[in-house]
Amino acid sequence: MMSGSAFRCLIWLMPLMSVVVQAKLSEPTGQIEGRAPTVAGTLFLAIPNGDTVNNYAIMDDAWRPNDINVSIDTTDLTLSDLDGDCVSPLTCTATVDVAEDLLVWKSNGTPLTTAQLAASFSPQFSGKTLTVSASAPVTAVSSSGVPNTAVRVLSTETYTVVVPNPMIRVNGRVFPINTGFPRTGWQAATFDFLMDGTTTDTNSYYIYTSNQPWVTVSSTGQVSFQGTPSSSTKSVSITVTPRHGATENPVFTYVFTMEKWFMPLGRGGTWNLRDSIYRCTYNGWAVAQYLDIKGVGPNPYGPATMYGEWGNLLGSWSSGRSGYYIGGETAGTYVALNPYDGSLNASANAAMCALSSL
Structure with missing residues (x-):
């Protein structure tokens, strides 16, 4: 027979037993969720062939701002997961949604218009620099x-x-690169490339390579004749390629062929005609001819004559x-x-020779 105290203890324990039984019978509430993978880093831009853009990259004349996109390159991105789902042998991947990229183009701080974005870089921005930045959604995926x-x-x-607009400058005169000059x-004759069309300010953005040893080009785009052809x-x-970016794609190749080569002699200024x-002839040359030096007609500037091409340069020889x-x-x-302006003098005391074998 159960005593009164034992009965009261049993009555007190019954609710607890009920709780234990109920806990064992309850169904799971669902899978516990962890944390999603994360991605961080900097995106790149790409030109139409897929190559990434570098700072001070050279834009092709025919490209449009709309042809530049965010690159699919993810090498600068870092993937992580606080749950360890990106730790080997597990993997995480990142994908750039290029179709949803957003580019911001500016010229002198002013955003480009829709029409400007759809038009080719040249001629609207020839010789100018632009800025561009972009953003795009990136999806990070873990394998578990x-x-x-x-x-x-x-x-x-x-x-x-940079949008190039190459020109040539010689003795203060500027003209296009397609004249054959x-x-x-x-x-010792020199001339300069003007890659922005007016100054040498952007010349250092390019690499200049000559195929002939007697022609050198400085890092600032000055061409010098250092020997005799x-x-x-x-x-x-002369091949001109971007210093920053796809150097295998030249901006242009400047080509010319030397037809007449001159050499001033008589530094002391004591020669008469016979000496000259x-x-x-002693040096294997000939006396230069007037028509090769000055040219004919009312306009002295023209191709294939010394003054016609170079202007007043003989002052440095005088x-x-x-x-x-x-x-x-x-x-x-x-x-x-006259060594200053190419006019004719009453007298002379030096010789202008010409190489006749070119």
Whole structure:
């Protein structure tokens, strides 16, 4: 027979037993969720062929701002998961949604219009620099865990890009690169590329390579004649490529062929006509002819004559020289050339020779 105290204890324990039984019979409420993978880092931009854009990259004339997109390259992105779902042998991947990218183009701080974005870089931005930045959604996916997907919008750096407008400057004159200049020259002659069309400010964004040893190009785009051409080296190609970016794609190749080569002689300024003729022929040259130096007609500027191409450059040769003997327009005659402006002098005391074997 149960005592009163034992009965009361049993009555007190029965609710607890009921709770224990109920806990064992309850169904699971569902799978416990962890944390999604994350992605961080910087996106890249890509030109139409897929190559990534570098700062101060050179834009092709025919491209449009709308042709530049966010790159699918994810090498600069970092993937992680606080639950360890990105730790080997588990994997995480990132995918850039290029179709949803957003680019911001500016010129001098002003956003480009819809029309400007759809038009080619040239001629609207020839010789100018632009800035561009972009953003795009990036999806991170882990091979395990729940949730295993997350989307985050990432951005690129702000890039400065360059639209070339190459011109040539010689002795203060500027003209296009497709004129065939120069056809005449002499050792120590120089001219400059103007990659933005007006100044040398952007010349250092390019690499210049000459195929002939007698022609050198500085890092700032100044072309110098450091030797004498021959019939086999008179044709010159200067390849201009971007310093930043796809250097295998030249901006242009500047080509010219030397037709007439000159050499001033008589630094002391004491030669007469006979001395001048002798010195030129002794060195295997000939006396330069007036028509090769000055040209004809009311406009002295034109191709294939020294003054026509180079303008007033003989001033740098004039120390101690009142003039140069050259051949006249009539065969067998000689005239005196003013070294400053190419006009004819009354007298001369030096010789202007010409290489006749080119």
